[in-house]
Amino acid sequence: MDLSVLITKLSEGMLVSVEIFSLTLLFSLPLGLLVAFGRMARNVVLRNAIKVYISIMRGTPLVLQLMVVYYGPYFIFNINMPRSYRFVAVIIGFALNYAAYFAEIYRGGIESIPAGQHEAAKLLGYSRSQTFIRIILPQVIKRILPSVTNEIITLIKDTSLAYVISVPEMFKEAKAIASAQSNMVPYVGAGIFYYVFNYLVAFIMEWIEKRFSYFR
Amino acid sequence: MKRITAIILVLLLMLSAAACSKGSKVTGTVVEGTLTVGFDQEFPPMGFVDDNGEFAGFDLDLAAEVAKRLDLKLELQPIAWDSKDFELESKNIDCIWNGFTINEREDSYTWTDPYMANTQVFVVRADSGISSLADLAGKTVMVQSDSSAEKALGKRTDLVESFGELLTAADYNSALMDLESGAVDAVAMDNIVASYHIEKKGAGFAILNEELAAEDYGVGFLLGNEALRDKVQAALEEMAKDGTLAKISNEWFGKDITTIGK
Numbered sequence: 001m002d003l004s005v006l007i008t009k010l011s012e013g014m015l016v017s018v019e020i021f022s023l024t025l026l027f028s029l030p031l032g033l034l035v036a037f038g039r040m041a042r043n044v045v046l047r048n049a050i051k052v053y054i055s056i057m058r059g060t061p062l063v064l065q066l067m068v069v070y071y072g073p074y075f076i077f078n079i080n081m082p083r084s085y086r087f088v089a090v091i092i093g094f095a096l097n098y099a100a101y102f103a104e105i106y107r108g109g110i111e112s113i114p115a116g117q118h119e120a121a122k123l124l125g126y127s128r129s130q131t132f133i134r135i136i137l138p139q140v141i142k143r144i145l146p147s148v149t150n151e152i153i154t155l156i157k158d159t160s161l162a163y164v165i166s167v168p169e170m171f172k173e174a175k176a177i178a179s180a181q182s183n184m185v186p187y188v189g190a191g192i193f194y195y196v197f198n199y200l201v202a203f204i205m206e207w208i209e210k211r212f213s214y215f216r
Numbered sequence: 217m218k219r220i221t222a223i224i225l226v227l228l229l230m231l232s233a234a235a236c237s238k239g240s241k242v243t244g245t246v247v248e249g250t251l252t253v254g255f256d257q258e259f260p261p262m263g264f265v266d267d268n269g270e271f272a273g274f275d276l277d278l279a280a281e282v283a284k285r286l287d288l289k290l291e292l293q294p295i296a297w298d299s300k301d302f303e304l305e306s307k308n309i310d311c312i313w314n315g316f317t318i319n320e321r322e323d324s325y326t327w328t329d330p331y332m333a334n335t336q337v338f339v340v341r342a343d344s345g346i347s348s349l350a351d352l353a354g355k356t357v358m359v360q361s362d363s364s365a366e367k368a369l370g371k372r373t374d375l376v377e378s379f380g381e382l383l384t385a386a387d388y389n390s391a392l393m394d395l396e397s398g399a400v401d402a403v404a405m406d407n408i409v410a411s412y413h414i415e416k417k418g419a420g421f422a423i424l425n426e427e428l429a430a431e432d433y434g435v436g437f438l439l440g441n442e443a444l445r446d447k448v449q450a451a452l453e454e455m456a457k458d459g460t461l462a463k464i465s466n467e468w469f470g471k472d473i474t475t476i477g478k
Binding site: 001002005006008009067071074075080081083086163164165166168172173175176177178179180181182184 | 247257258259260264265266267268269293294295296299302303305306307308387388389392393413416417
């Protein structure tokens, strides 16, 4: 196999990996915030429901969750899903899983802000939502960025787990080519692709961290 | 808090709206007018990614010819081999067509007649000095998990007991990498695939003359889907009669090794 064909195939797989990565972030970052609010809610039922959710998402392997999301509709509810559901299932599985992790990072950030700030804002006449958006959130974002970067980098490598429900992401492509060519070159190629992708993401996150380094 | 509950409800609704039912089943296929073939894309020469980066293989060529004769569009769906039953039962694919061994699985699928014969063999390093099953005593042997070679070994407990150790690998390619690196002494696998691999790689590996088991390849459908099976079976018989089957076999193996209609 020509090197150019190998690179083309890996790039096609990479594109799928990047899609999984971007869509997961797009859904899980906001969803995580909602989950974090639920986790801190005064309503006991909601708070405990969210606690159970987070506990399940963090307590079971992502591979298993992906299989449940993909095969569940048929085997549990007997619903036939359209062909395109394979990819949708990956996004749902990843978003639900990562939202749980992001929620706990958000909660840690939000609870680290001294209660005095809430009281001061209340005295100054800020409403609860104004307090959160204008005072708390900007401080939370910069505090949690290093932890979020950690999760994001893990996510890039986790995209390879989509192979369990046969989504042609990069690692699956690399394995297929390696077995057809019976050599290790595709794996080396896959490693380089992942590393470059991670390097770019880490670089961007570092830049964002610098942008948020106010109040220091 | 009501607002948050409402948002969560809306999200759940969106998720469930993604669920809708599939097209009708006049032809017995899961998608009207399409034959969806599930295969393991790591299984050369039956189904794999070729030098141009396209899906290729003996079985896929057969499937393409059958689909043409049945006036169906062919869709190739690579699957994770461990999940083949889930894929079939949840109606994501019509059949498994991928050097699929009938033996020991007779009652789990609705099968066509066997279209070719295969043997399970042991692959060793050419310079290892192992030349018979007796030489495997005390050696480390590897087999792909959930493969027919593993099933065949399960029936030869005397042989397995003579091994030093029996390990399982996720796929046969990593087993062969272990063999090449010296981590294991022999790999039990399909003869057809082993031969392809040795040819591709050149010297270094050898196949023991003594076989582990003989078996047949067939096309597997969801249990009870006789309607589609009969159509595919008829097309295969027609191809055997007019020589197309022999022609495709010649292209891949240099001889006619098909068994249907003989």
